[in-house]
Amino acid sequence: MFLPEHLHRIAVVGVGCCGHNTINYIKKELDDNVDLFVFDTDSRGLESDERVTRMAIGQEITDGRSAGAIPSVGEKAAHASFDEIKQHLTGYDMIFIAGGLGGGTATGVIPVLTQMLSEEECLCVTIVTTPFGFEGKKKQFFAQEAITKINTTSDSCVTVSNQKLLHTMAKSSTLIEAFESSNQVLKRSLLGIYSLISTTGYINLDFADVRTVISGAGATVIGYGQGVGEYRIKQAVETALINPLLEDYDLEKAKAVLINITADHSLRLDEIHLAGKLLTEQIESEIPIIIGTVISDVPQDDIKIYAIFSGVEKKVSNLLKPKGIE
Structure with a gap:
């Protein structure tokens, strides 16, 4: 239902x-x-x-x-x-x-x-x-x-x-x-x-989209970035990906990606395309990649990008059991 x-x-x-x-x-x-x-x-x-x-x-x-x-x-x-x-x-x-x-x-x-x-x-x-x-x-x-x-x-x-x-x-x-x-x-x-x-967006994301990306995914990482000015998309994507919390995981192995872009009415179609391309260029093309946008009525020069990479794999784990732990 x-x-x-x-x-x-x-x-x-x-x-x-x-x-x-x-x-x-x-x-x-x-x-x-x-x-x-x-x-x-x-x-x-x-x-x-x-x-x-x-x-x-x-x-x-x-x-x-x-x-x-x-x-x-x-x-x-x-x-x-x-x-x-x-x-x-x-x-x-x-x-x-x-x-x-x-x-x-x-x-x-x-x-x-x-x-x-x-x-x-x-x-x-x-x-x-x-x-x-x-x-x-x-x-x-x-x-x-x-x-x-x-x-x-x-x-x-x-x-x-x-x-x-x-x-x-x-x-x-x-x-x-x-x-x-x-x-x-x-x-x-x-x-x-x-x-x-x-939140209701112009290209809307809903519960079904979120379920598609994270249902049964396991390890998941999130990138958040903000950009301003002429190169705001590239700046926001780089900020989202140059994140120490993402370093331990292989994003190429992600099973699904969800991207949400928040900007004002100046957001261009080519900017949406560029954000999706930069965030997923190293990822298998067959996986679900869902992009949504939220358009603010308040004029603003910046842009915010929120990206969820689900089902990722950890690169390396060498944590040995400390002495005294059975």
């Missing part, structure tokens, strides 16, 4: 501390008909309100405390509250899951949620961060283990490497600024995909 875009049921789920912060960060920018949830083992600050349903999970496992940076504790907590979580997340057309991997709660819980949703008729997009280098090899290993599981059960998994983000920041950046940068990228990734469904 076809449903108008505004009738698609969408939820955003934040898991653990990072996921909770994400929900607080983005709730004002989402439509009221998008349901928001937070699942955490730490029961502190989990009172629900009119906008967000917050739930402490696995209380009999953690006594209302955190998972203690142990993913198996988070996993047990998710299974202990499995039926209640499933009841909350039943009946949606699309669910976003957000969290920071490497610790105990999100690392253990998110793979359980994506496995649960893989058995439902629901499009699942997971957006996660991985630890900074200073957080240690054990957290890095836990995060990669979780990503391997998520990639096989979530329709799409977007990974934001905090360590890679450091390359884009000044050496004088504070710890707070580093985590803020991570939150911004996670937020932009989530809102970028959501806006493809919620």
Whole structure:
């Protein structure tokens, strides 16, 4: 049965501390008909309100405390509250899951949620961060283990490497600024995909287009670029592709590409053609390549490009298991 875009049921789920912060960060920018949830083992600050349903999970496992940076504790907590979580997340057309991997709660819980949703008729997009280098090899290993599981059960998994983000920041950046940068990228990734469904464009992208690109895709990367002036298309594309978060993935192996261009009425047909050509010139021509445009009525000289490359493969992974981990 076809449903108008505004009738698609969408939820955003934040898991653990990072996921909770994400929900607080983005709730004002989402439509009221998008349901928001937070699942955490730490029961502190989990009172629900009119906008967000917050739930402490696995209380009999953690006594209302955190998972203690142990993913198996988070996993047990998710299974202990499995039926209640499933009841909350039943009946949606699309669910976003957000969290920071490497610790105990999100690392253990998110793979359980994506496995649960893989058995439902629901499009699942997971957006996660991985630890900074200073957080240690054990957290890095836990995060990669979780990503391997998520990639096989979530329709799409977007990974934001905090360590890679450091390359884009000044050496004088504070710890707070580093985590803020991570939150911004996670937020932009989530809102970028959501806006493809919620915003009406001149060449429109809808839920069906998004489903075509990310359904069963696994690892997914996102490029965002902005350009201004005579060479704005080339500048925007280069900014989107020269991104440290894309370096670890082979875009040539992408299974589908979705491109959204936002500009004013000055956007030319040859500019749309050039953007598509530059973004996909190294990609197999047989894969689905979907291009949409949003035309602003407000005059502006800049142009924004948002590109999703789904089903990509990682170039190299040499992360060894740290000593002391069975």
